[in-house]
Amino acid sequence: MGYAMCATLESALIEQTLTLPCGHTVANRLCKAAMTEGLADAHDQPTDAHQRLYATWARGGAAILLTGNIMVDRRYLERAGNVVVENASGLAQLRAWAQATHDGGSQLWAQISHPGRQCPRLANLTPLAPSAVQLQVFGNFGKPRAATEADIQDVIQRFANTAALVQQAGLDGVQIHAAHGYLLSQFLSARTNLRQDGWGGTLANRARLLLEVVRAVRARVGPRYPISVKLNSSDFVKGGFTLDDSVQVVQWLNDAGIDLLEVSGGTYEQLEFFKPQAVAAKHDSTREREAMFLEYAKSIRAVARMPIMVTGGFRTLAGMEAALTGGHTDMVGLARPFCLDPDFPARMFHGQLDRLPVPEDQLVLGTGYWGPNSPSNGMRSLNNLCQAGYYYGQIERLGAGQLPQPGVRPLQALLAHLGKDTYRALRRKLVAGA
Ligand SMILES: Cc1cc2nc3c(=O)[nH]c(=O)nc-3n(C[C@H](O)[C@H](O)[C@H](O)COP(=O)(O)O)c2cc1C
Numbered sequence: 282m283g284y285a286m287c288a289t290l291e292s293a294l295i296e297q298t299l300t301l302p303c304g305h306t307v308a309n310r311l312c313k314a315a316m317t318e319g320l321a322d323a324h325d326q327p328t329d330a331h332q333r334l335y336a337t338w339a340r341g342g343a344a345i346l347l348t349g350n351i352m353v354d355r356r357y358l359e360r361a362g363n364v365v366v367e368n369a370s371g372l373a374q375l376r377a378w379a380q381a382t383h384d385g386g387s388q389l390w391a392q393i394s395h396p397g398r399q400c401p402r403l404a405n406l407t408p409l410a411p412s413a414v415q416l417q418v419f420g421n422f423g424k425p426r427a428a429t430e431a432d433i434q435d436v437i438q439r440f441a442n443t444a445a446l447v448q449q450a451g452l453d454g455v456q457i458h459a460a461h462g463y464l465l466s467q468f469l470s471a472r473t474n475l476r477q478d479g480w481g482g483t484l485a486n487r488a489r490l491l492l493e494v495v496r497a498v499r500a501r502v503g504p505r506y507p508i509s510v511k512l513n514s515s516d517f518v519k520g521g522f523t524l525d526d527s528v529q530v531v532q533w534l535n536d537a538g539i540d541l542l543e544v545s546g547g548t549y550e551q552l553e554f555f556k557p558q559a560v561a562a563k564h565d566s567t568r569e570r571e572a573m574f575l576e577y578a579k580s581i582r583a584v585a586r587m588p589i590m591v592t593g594g595f596r597t598l599a600g601m602e603a604a605l606t607g608g609h610t611d612m613v614g615l616a617r618p619f620c621l622d623p624d625f626p627a628r629m630f631h632g633q634l635d636r637l638p639v640p641e642d643q644l645v646l647g648t649g650y651w652g653p654n655s656p657s658n659g660m661r662s663l664n665n666l667c668q669a670g671y672y673y674g675q676i677e678r679l680g681a682g683q684l685p686q687p688g689v690r691p692l693q694a695l696l697a698h699l700g701k702d703t704y705r706a707l708r709r710k711l712v713a714g715a
Pocket residue numbers: 314315316317348349350392458460461511545554555592593594595614615616617618669672673
């Protein structure tokens with residue numbers, strides 16, 4: 282393998298360094314996975330709240346903190362409150378954000394994204410997508426228009442431009458979001474990509490946009506800057522991107538020169554990565570406890586020549602160590618636990634903590650609404666929204682310098698979330714004319 286591990290017999294694997302193919306070293310095997318913060322100002326710039334939030338997270342000592350979605354195009358947001366980096370106007374705030382993270386002891390990597398059709402109506406009534414295939418979730422998403430050749434070339438340049446800007450601002454790496462049903466993931470899926478030109482049809486054509494984006498980003502950031510890709514192991518929807526597709530795309534990524542492959546799964550249609558543990562275990566008896574995508578990651582691992590990071594469901598130190606020592610993953614990605622216990626890694630590393638809270642098990646309204654044979658897509662979507670609202674609320678509290686509030690009820694979290702997102706979207710339109 283083209284990357285080095287520092288092995289000592291005494292220390293746990295999770296605390297060991299990892300040197301990436303580009304030559305960059307990370308201090309340990311823990312990464313805070315991307316979580317959209319919703320904390321940008323009306324002009325889509327980072328704020329003091331980002332600095333407070335990431336300073337708090339950095340105190341835990343995870344090697345890498347990935348930002349939430351940073352959008353490459355202000356016309357297409359995943360949510361009002363996203364940071365957008367498309368020119369040098371927000372560089373001072375980005376620098377301060379990176380500095381606050383560094384002061385706490387972690388690296389800051391930017392996750393750069395385009396939502397494609399998963400762009401809510403409040404942000405844009407006509408999103409951009411590979412094909413005009415609308416996302417049907419509570420009528421919240423407009424019918425997208427199919428990207429022209431010029432749109433596609435613009436998207437490629439935008440990813441490269443945003444990567445170069447975050448590098449200039451002192452962030453330590455960049456992650457291209459090609460998972461969870463966002464634009465690059467939509468191109469990969471035969472369900473959402475119905476194109477008959479060179480960007481659709483065969484898997485090679487559907488993967489072309491991702492590979493072109495990686496190529497353009499590498500050309501702009503140079504050979505020594507870390508590039509990660511977040512990829513689905515599967516979309517878990519009929520006709521979507523499959524594990525076999527994923528294994529093939531990883532082989533193409535092998536030659537593209539990336540430094541860390543994050544493995545996830547699901548899209549807005551099937552939010553697999555949001556599944557509560559209790560529900561996931563009930564519906565998938567073949568699944569190893571905890572990590573949702575570990576079984577899938579094993580097939581990916583078998584072909585991947587770059588380090589990989591599995592994210593989703595890790596909640597015990599034993600589970601993380603087993604995945605690392607078993608060689609199934611090189612890094613462990615965690616998201617939701619950071620919202621309730623923001624500096625848990627320090628206590629885990631010092632042997633004071635070996636199990637993380639799983640509040641999402643208590644956030645489910647009703648029962649039996651999650652599996653593939655779910656009686657109600659609407660109910661499942663409602664549960665997803667409640668859960669999103671719950672965690673968004675915790676992130677906001679941390680950004681305001683407050684403590685988490687684990688006891689918030691699902692519907693209360695949902696209503697607060699809807700109110701705030703609507704306010705942010707209107708503020709953006711009124712103040713910035715977006
Ligand atoms: C509040 C919240 C926001 C998220 N935002 C993003 C995001 O911006 N980009 C992304 O790739 N994944 C996002 N995710 C998914 C996480 O990165 C991760 O894949 C998922 O939560 C599973 O990991 P966990 O079980 O450790 O929480 C988000 C998850 C949560 C809970």
